[in-house]
Amino acid sequence: MILKKDISKLKIHFVGIGGIGISGLAKYLKAQGAQISGSDITDNNATKYLRTLGVPITIPHNKDAINNQDLIIHSAIIKPDNIELVEAQKQEILILSRKEALEFILCNKRVFSVCGAHGKSTTSAMLSAIFPEFGAIIGADTKEYGSNVREIESQSIVFEADESDKSFLNSNPYCAIVTNAEPEHMENYGHNLEIFYGAYRQFLQSASVRCINAEDPFLASLELEACKLFPSKDIFNITYALKDDEPCTRFELKDLGEFEVWGFGEHTAINASLAILSAKTEREIEEIRKNLAHFKGIKKRFDILQKGRLTIIDDYAHHPTEIKATLESVKIYSDLKSKNKIIAIWQPHKYSRLLDNLEGFQKCFEKYCDELIILPVYRAGESEISFDMEKNFGHYRPIFARRLKKVGETIELIYEDKIIKTIDEGILIGLGAGDITYQLRGEK
Incomplete structure (x- = not known):
């Protein structure tokens, strides 16, 4: 079966490869050794960059782009009658949505999976700075390496998981980090809070290690073994400064001393603290403190x-x-x-x-x-x-x-x-x- 094969041996075609989520998967899988191709309606920065990596891109969609690949992955906006999906069905090639593909892509990885209604991109980018040798797939371009993906082959990966379409349940978390669980995208949960919170509970229960903001009302109610951050008492002496004319927040965390991170605001200190605490069992605190300084913000966030x-x-x-x-x-x-x-x-x-x-x-x-x-x-x-x-x-x-x-x-x-x-x-x-x-x- 295709999904049991080594990813590095597969030919994978991405339909809608210009989107940030799909292009991120394409870049990551190419770094793992897979043979990648893709298509989209028009060119953009993502398709142009992928071409510089030698990835063949078809603009616009064309059935000739389908030529006996092992797997087709498509973005959520691609309709079933797309000319390439129809051709792939004729050739009996396995077709997966991005959401379905995540389970396959991440199933054998050691995933630090970050989710929450707010702050997940920033927390993911901070965690990626702390773990420079990990792969990363983030929902926004981090200024540290100018991309939403750290394109390296690695068994461990920092992954920004998306709760909006329940795809976070396919992220195979080794370490689950939850910034908050404020209800959002309720149309995808039938406007049912029990289903919504049940998905978060399932996500956390599937992880070996957990790190949560324990002052979120729902997360505080869970009886799960976790590293718990209580921002009101664990984070103190927050100060702000301009460092080389860039925003800088300094704060003390529990008994771990002072940390410095790019950005302003209590939410910045909370995001950084979750990243620090989730990394604490993997790295010495001094190394975390030093690596966190590599975070320089992410595109479209302050x-x-x-x-x-x-x-x-x-x-x-x-x-x-x-x-x-x-x-x-x-x-x-x-x-x-x-x-x-x-x-x-x-x-x-x-x-x-x-x-x-x-x-x-x-x-x-x-x-x-x-x-x-x-x-x-x-x-x-x-x-x-x-x-x-x-x-x-x-x-x-x-x-x-x-x-x-x-x-x-x-x-x-x-x-x-x-x-x-x-x-x-x-x-x-x-x-x-x-x-x-x-x-x-x-x-x-």
């Missing part, structure tokens, strides 16, 4: 795009809890830089998330946002619905814009194809998981 009269920061935060934590970090940065005005540009991500968390969104901008600009909801494949943003967010006196445009070192707000405002000073923070990241960079 990503400082521009410094100067106008500082521009891009952040993936798209949930009220994340937005509140990000704005707290911006406030720290503002105080250290002696800049007074914080301008938030928010692109709501999905109508379902907006409606499910409306009360949280209505409150999360209250404390640290001097001016709020709201862009249209990024639908992410959902149908448009009628929703009165002005009524629900009018208490902030926001500016509503259709899009933004980067011009030199300024940001122009556009509405009805007219410039309604130019922002040229202060700290501007972009918030959202849609295309706001490309607008801020002047790429769209």
Whole structure:
């Protein structure tokens, strides 16, 4: 059977190889020795990079790309009638979704699997910095090595596990690290909290070693043997500084001494502490302390795009809890830089998330946002619905814009194809998981 073969001996074709999740698997499997090919609708940075590694890429999809490979792996957005999937069926080649493929890819690996509603990408990248000899597959590009994948052959791997589609249950965790278990993506759990929490329980029970944020209400209720972090009492003396003009958090953890990590905020100290504690049985504390300094942040998480009269920061935060934590970090940065005005540009991500968390969104901008600009909801494949943003967010006196445009070192707000405002000073923070990241960079 194909799935019992050594991965390094397989020919694997990826349909939708340009996506961050699929390209990550392709890069990782190539490093393990597999013969990789792929296809997508259009070229992007991921496909261009894979070509430099010698991976043949077919643009657009074409049935001729299927030529007796051992296995086809496709992204979630690929439909069953895709021309390549149809051809693979004719050739009787095994077809797996990314979610299904994870179990096969990770089944013989020693996996440090990180999941949670918030902070999993950052925690994964920090853990990857601590273990430089491990492979890694993360949901965002880490600035340490400029990729979401550390492409080395290794029995051990740091893996960012995704709870949104239950695929974390296929990650074969040796060590399960859970940052929090706040309900999210409930549409994939039938809006049933028992099923949702049951999946987290199953994930943790499947691991040999566990490390959890024990102040999360659900995680605190579990009677499982685990390394437990109690942030309110285990993390203390948190201070913030600019080190070479970059954000730096220093904190003391339990009786392990002081640590220093890139970024700002209590959530940064919590993420780093979970990484440290999960690594403690594998590494000496001094080595952990030294290696953690290699973490330089990840793309789209407090990503400082521009410094100067106008500082521009891009952040993936798209949930009220994340937005509140990000704005707290911006406030720290503002105080250290002696800049007074914080301008938030928010692109709501999905109508379902907006409606499910409306009360949280209505409150999360209250404390640290001097001016709020709201862009249209990024639908992410959902149908448009009628929703009165002005009524629900009018208490902030926001500016509503259709899009933004980067011009030199300024940001122009556009509405009805007219410039309604130019922002040229202060700290501007972009918030959202849609295309706001490309607008801020002047790429769209």
